[in-house]
Amino acid sequence: MTSPGDELRRAGDLEGAGTVGYGSSVDLPHIGVAHVDADLTLTEVGPSRSLMQDAWRRFRRNRLAMFGLGLVVFLLLVAIIGPFLVDDPSTLYPFAKEQPTNQHWFGTDELGRDVLARVVYGIRLSIVIGFMVAIIESIIGIVVGSVSGWFGGFSDTLLMRFVDVMLGIPYLLLAFALIALLGKGVVAVIVTLALTAWLQTARSVRAGFIQTKELEYVDAARAMGVPQRRIIWRHILPNVFQPIVVLIAVGIGAAILGEAALSFLGVGIQPPDPSLGLMISESQSHFSTAPWLLIFPGVAIVLTVLGFLLIGDGLRDAFDVKDT
């Protein structure tokens, strides 16, 4: 599997992989097409590797990130397959606040519902909300940030001042106002979280655009007549893509936490829908008599958020070429 070329590439990593220096071309005669110059000599190289492949390779080496990925994959499986394996989360069993048993692994809650079933459904809801929020907020953030960063000038000033104002409003105040406007429920939670989360994405995308559009290869592409639309898609967005992916991964974690917080405060998911935050809120008063009511959903939230944050961190490191 490992060829000499592989070794060479590993040693050279980014600069000069697969090339040799041009030290020996001093006495080269006048160049012709068929003539092979010293700096053109092709050493034996393996298959070419893109930046994405490089990033994946670095990600794979990062144990914490891989742990995060494992955690998220496991939780995704729980969210997808889990509901088929557990009871209906609204079934009331005769024994309320029953300790974990063979029949109810996580015990039952104050109404006699199976805690495992509610945690599984809660995780599913958390993940759905996390992804939905991340998708919506990145679309808004990318569009606003792109317009702002690419066109600059007046539209940039207008959009960025708006973002500044939004960032100036306390997050919970804004969330309460939006929920008061939209009514309670899953959709309201998603919209509220997305509308408060896109600001950071927009700023990052704008910064990326401004940085990238000054690069010479964007000028070069323009000088070759490549249409603006293609320049944005092919040359700018891929370079802005890396911080966006990191933000999405971290954003999913933040959205899950946000949902739990809103539900805990009673303005998020409404009973009887199973939500982890709601479960914690409802079980507060029973903590001394039935701590598992709090511990299981609490641990579920921590693990879910941790998984996404670790992935985010791992991606950040994997993309950061300077660091390796």
Place this chain on the structure above:
Amino acid sequence: MAVPSPSPADAFLHIDDLQVGFDTEDGLVQAVRGVDLSIDRGEVVAVVGESGSGKSVTFLAVLGLHPEHHTQLSGRISWQGEDLVTADEDRLRSVRGAEISMIFQDPLTALNPVHTVGKQITETIRAHENTSKQDAKARAVDLLGLVGIPQPQRRVDMYPHEFSGGMRQRAMIAMALSCEPELVIADEPTTALDVTVQAQVLELLLSKTREVGAGLVLITHDLGVVAGMADRVAVMYAGRIAERGEIHEVFEGPRHPYTIGLLDSLPRVDAEGEERLRPIGGQPPSMLHPPPGCAFHPRCRIASEDYGCMRAIPEVVPHGHSAACWRQDEVDVLLGSRATRDAASDADAEAREQQ
């Protein structure tokens, strides 16, 4: 020697009184202040000057590449009879790459690191022609072979970081030639390269542009680079053309004190033992407030109020050898350019031999 000059209307590329200014917080930077320049079909023209002399700005304006909202552009850029200053973005886009293409200084930054070299060449081809991806890629392979890159079939799928500096610039040349342009603008194409490959890349650029029958504008700050390559040269200083002419005329009988300064600051292998380089004293002027009259007068050793150097500047005629200097006829005597000195020392040597 004197080529019959075409009338401006049917000239290939004719730049007429081009002015480019940039709005900045400090005021208007007058980067180009009335440049007239004609380039004929298939001609190799060198544009020489220091950083900030307006040479790159002039040709970025030809392609309409300056950001619209803080650039002030006036004058006429006639491309085969069509004005590019007033052309819309769609038309400019169809000119760029297909009719006039550009090669940038640093091939490392001019190639996008996230795409393969082949992808970037096919992108140019497909921006102008309705070809399939396969055909475009086949052409990219041919082009890479044409510019002397070995194993082009494999190289086409590699990323820029897997190319050496010289190879990257070859790839840029391949890209610039991909749509068989009629004019190639090379902006300091070898400055970022290793000295050992500079000459190779330059020669390749010259021979390949000739092969496709394209004209070449060679923008450089290094007179030595253009010596043997260009047909004509235009020396720019502070946003204006200081001197222009056929290359041997300018090299052998420079008429502008600035050109003389440039030539004198060139190291020469054949220089006699004790000859020292003579750098031009002073700094290039600020283009926010360029000096009145001849912009070179603060650095010029023969500038004088008697000749109006501080008030006005003579016209440079568009064809033939001409300089924007009031004292161009006496320049030789007063400054003793290297060419004159060479001639004098040759005469001395002859005289000595005869004795």
